[in-house]
Amino acid sequence: QKEVEQDPGPLSVPEGAIVSLNCTYSNSAFQYFMWYRQYSRKGPELLMYTYSSGNKEDGRFTAQVDKSSKYISLFIRDSQPSDSATYLCAMTWVNTNAGKSTFGDGTTLTVKP
Amino acid sequence: GAGVSQSPSNKVTEKGKDVELRCDPISGHTALYWYRQSLGQGLEFLIYFQGNSAPDKSGLPSDRFSAERTGGSVSTLTIQRTQQEDSAVYLCASSAQGGGQETQYFGPGTRLLVL
Numbered sequence: 001q002k003e004v005e006q007d008p009g010p011l012s013v014p015e016g017a018i019v020s021l022n023c024t025y026s027n028s029a030f031q032y033f034m035w036y037r038q039y040s041r042k043g044p045e046l047l048m049y050t051y052s053s054g055n056k057e058d059g060r061f062t063a064q065v066d067k068s069s070k071y072i073s074l075f076i077r078d079s080q081p082s083d084s085a086t087y088l089c090a091m092t093w094v095n096t097n098a099g100k101s102t103f104g105d106g107t108t109l110t111v112k113p
Numbered sequence: 114g115a116g117v118s119q120s121p122s123n124k125v126t127e128k129g130k131d132v133e134l135r136c137d138p139i140s141g142h143t144a145l146y147w148y149r150q151s152l153g154q155g156l157e158f159l160i161y162f163q164g165n166s167a168p169d170k171s172g173l174p175s176d177r178f179s180a181e182r183t184g185g186s187v188s189t190l191t192i193q194r195t196q197q198e199d200s201a202v203y204l205c206a207s208s209a210q211g212g213g214q215e216t217q218y219f220g221p222g223t224r225l226l227v228l
Contacts, residue, residue: 006155032214043117043204043219044156051214088155092214100146100169101217103155 003027006089006104015113019076023089023104026070030091033065034101035074038086047087048074079111115139117220119205125226126195134190134223138207145188146217147180150202159203162188163211195227 006023013019021035032051036044048063050056050072056063062075072091076083086108090101118137126132138145143164148156158172162182173179177195182188192199202224206217 004155041221043206043221045219046216049214049216090156100158100161100172101156102158103148105153105155 001026002105004089004091004102004104007107008105009107010110011107012110012112013079015079015081015111017079017111019074019079019083019109019111021074021076021087021089021107021109023072024070025072025091025102027091027102028067028070029093030102032092033063033072034090034092035061035063036088036090036103038088038106040085044088076109079109081111081113084110117205117207117218119203119220119223121223122221123224123226125228127228128197129194131191131193132195132225134192134203134225136188136190136205136207136220138186138188138205139218140186142207142209142218143185144208144211144215145182146206146208147188147190148204148206150204150222152201156204159190161211192225195225197227200225200227 004025034049035047037047038044053067060077064073086106088106089104092101120135145162147159161169177193180190202222204222206219208215208217
């Protein structure tokens with residue numbers, strides 16, 4: 001079983017829809033949770049990060065972490081065609097020299113105009 | 114300033130040949146990571162450098178894979194005797210000091226196809 005499981009998708013939604021992207025994890029040592037966005041033939045770019053349980057909002061994006069359930073979500077409000085990309089959840093430990101992040105397999109989102 | 118760059122952007126090779134992939138991290142970043150992304154998959158960690166040393170090589174899939182970093186900057190990932198299952202996108206990332214909470218900045222990747 002993978003340490004991080006991500007809803008596989010793909011997702012296709014109309015412009016303006018609310019999108020929910022989800023991951024579960026098994027390692028309770030994870031402390032830091034991230035969402036990356038990856039456009040086709042590009043490297044991932046960090047979209048949002050959270051450190052503790054709760055919600056964090058940035059514009060149209062909200063990241064939610066529930067450590068008790070080992071479940072994280074990314075919500076996109078008023079989705080736009082430019083949001084069409086693959087979204088990867090990732091998590092790691094907060095530590096010096098912590099090194100690697102553990103990634104989900106990604107969910108590909110298409111927002112249709 | 115410039116971001117993370119990787120070369121070549123695409124590489125096609127024959128099974129059994131050796132390949133070298135290069136990563137130029139953001140200037141001043143001490144931490145450097147290599148990941149592999151197979152089609153439709155997430156990122157698989159390969160190796161992590163702190164300066165020129167590699168405290169975590171746990172993700173290298175076999176002894177055909179090796180990596181080095183010189184001058185605390187450029188890194189080279191070498192795959193010897195390539196196999197078809199090595200076909201993937203190889204991504205490099207760097208961060209300021211290597212703390213888990215730091216932002217990792219990714220390069221565009223090298224797309225490797227082994228025929």
